[in-house]
């Protein structure tokens with residue numbers, strides 16, 4: 143297959159780990175006879191320095207023409223005193239909005255050689271493998287009115303959804319469950335919120351279109367408990383923006399390997415932007431010691447969800463797992479009797495396992 | 497001192513564990529020369545059976561005249577098919593609203609002999625001792641409009657607060673921090689929500705009135721992470737209704753002893769209702785094996801927060817801890833080489849340690 147991928151290295155360690163992603167993509171190209179047309183564009187602080195804006199029009203245009211987008215990371219102390227409209231993070235929000243990426247995919251999976259770093263007991267967390275599908279562009283973070291009233295005596299925010307917005311994210315949840323373990327947990331607060339009652343109705347309607355997927359409804363407070371007491375009891379979780387923000391961040395610390403987690407923001411036609419959950423780590427940027435695994439697993443997620451390359455994605459995930467089991471790790475990780483490698487070295491080790 | 501306490505045993509194990517609370521109150525009376533005037537009233541399923549409503553007027557009236565209210569638990573399968581207005585839980589919502597109890601206090605503390613039951617690693621959870629102060633009568637669960645629009649194509653809920661509502665809960669947070677370890681974590685989503693920006697301003701204004709309390713602001717998603725990675729890093733957490741619902745339930749499972757946790761719903765003048773976090777456990781009701789510790793610690797919380805009896809409260813908490821350290825436990829708990837006791841027996845064991 144031939145696919146167009148836009149690369150947005152961004153700031154801090156973003157540039158280094160994007161080099162790792164490029165090497166892995168090259169290895170996949172030759173192994174599976176694909177052709178990846180790569181186009182590198184500016185975003186974040188890098189774009190501010192070079193073009194004076196965190197999201198140049200050319201970048202957004204290139205992303206819109208691509209099959210998928212890979213992002214390193216944005217931000218750093220250098221731009222902390224910029225006015226809000228000229229913050230690197232605005233580039234990220236702008237691209238999500240500009241591309242209409244309404245579904246945030248946040249997989250959380252344990253890595254057996256790293257279980258010792260989990261705050262949870264190993265027997266509780268060990269088989270966890272979940273995908274949180276969060277609505278990203280609606281709900282309480284975007285609803286109007288959001289304002290002060292009566293000379294500041296009162297304040298309101300609005301949780302607003304259209305049926306269409308709920309339907310398309312619920313469909314993403316069911317589709318994820320179909321290609322995973324066919325279990326969908328829909329999280330809401332239907333005992334209190336009208337929006338959650340509509341959400342639950344839509345999930346129950348859509349369930350008829352996915353008869354192979356088992357559906358469970360869970361209240362958001364109960365979900366926050368179950369993530370800790372029984373994280374391996376989840377397959378796919380689908381939920382609205384605010385609940386998904388809280389639960390996906392809660393879930394991200396369960397396995398003790400936040401630095402390894404990939405994420406995606408996608409829309410219905412398959413276009414998506416893929417990025418590690420971790421930040422730009424300016425303190426270690428340029429030293430060649432950054433952990434590229436979150437970036438490499440984001441690349442795998444891109445192959446699976448935007449480019450239809452399930453086998454290739456699984457191969458990358460297995461290669462990462464093998465590499466860790468062989469004891470190879472970067473400076474941020476500890477593996478008993480393991481061997482610490484640089485960014486380049488661990489990238490090579492992963493590619494050798496491909 | 498002479499204090500009027502209304503007792504609401506309610507349903508299921510509520511009746512049995514309320515007997516334990518009465519024995520502990522009697523022991524405190526004679527030890528510290530107080531006089532507790534106890535009045536027992538009906539609520540929940542019990543009230544439905546006897547008076548046809550989940551919250552009789554007499555019960556609400558008696559609570560309004562009292563210095564504090566102790567509640568066992570409400571609900572059970574017997575009343576599950578009642579129409580919504582005649583559910584036992586309506587009694588609970590009715591009394592909170594009728595008494596204007598706007599602050600929910602949810603302490604979470606580890607019990608060293610029970611640490612093995614925590615889903616977290618012992619070294620992570622071991623020194624945890626926090627108090628979550630949740631706003632209970634405002635925000636997204638009560639704001640108007642909460643409705644479907646455009647023939648059901650759109651739906652909105654409203655997160656609404658007045659300055660007054662935020663001020664009084666923030667004050668409760670600071671007051672709790674003052675009598676604890678003088679650290680307050682205010683949780684909001686001020687990077688996105690206007691209501692959170694007002695919340696944060698009010699916290700910063702009020703901070704001037706409590707110069708001995710150190711204040712920290714944390715975003716709700718970061719708070720959901722920190723509860724797992726560093727639970728002992730919290731003292732008092734103050735937050736709005738929805739965030740508090742999610743975070744207090746998340747926190748309740750950290751220590752592995754949810755069955756032991758007390759809670760309170762209070763208002764500004766000190767009147768409060770105190771109840772264990774656990775439910776009515778109809779499956780074990782009437783067997784004499786229920787764990788009364790959540791109820792007994794709720795009694796201690798009442799003495800501390802509504803009746804101004806700090807010393808007496810500490811005495812009860814110490815007696816519970818001593819009893820567990822001596823290896824005594826109920827059927828729901830396991831202590832290595834411990835001795836399993838009935839509800840009555842463990843109540844006596846706690847009183848002997850007073």
Ligand SMILES: [Mg+2]
Nearest residue numbers: 387388391717
């Ligand atoms: Mg977040």
Ligand SMILES: [Mg+2]
Nearest residue numbers: 363741742745
């Ligand atoms: Mg709750």
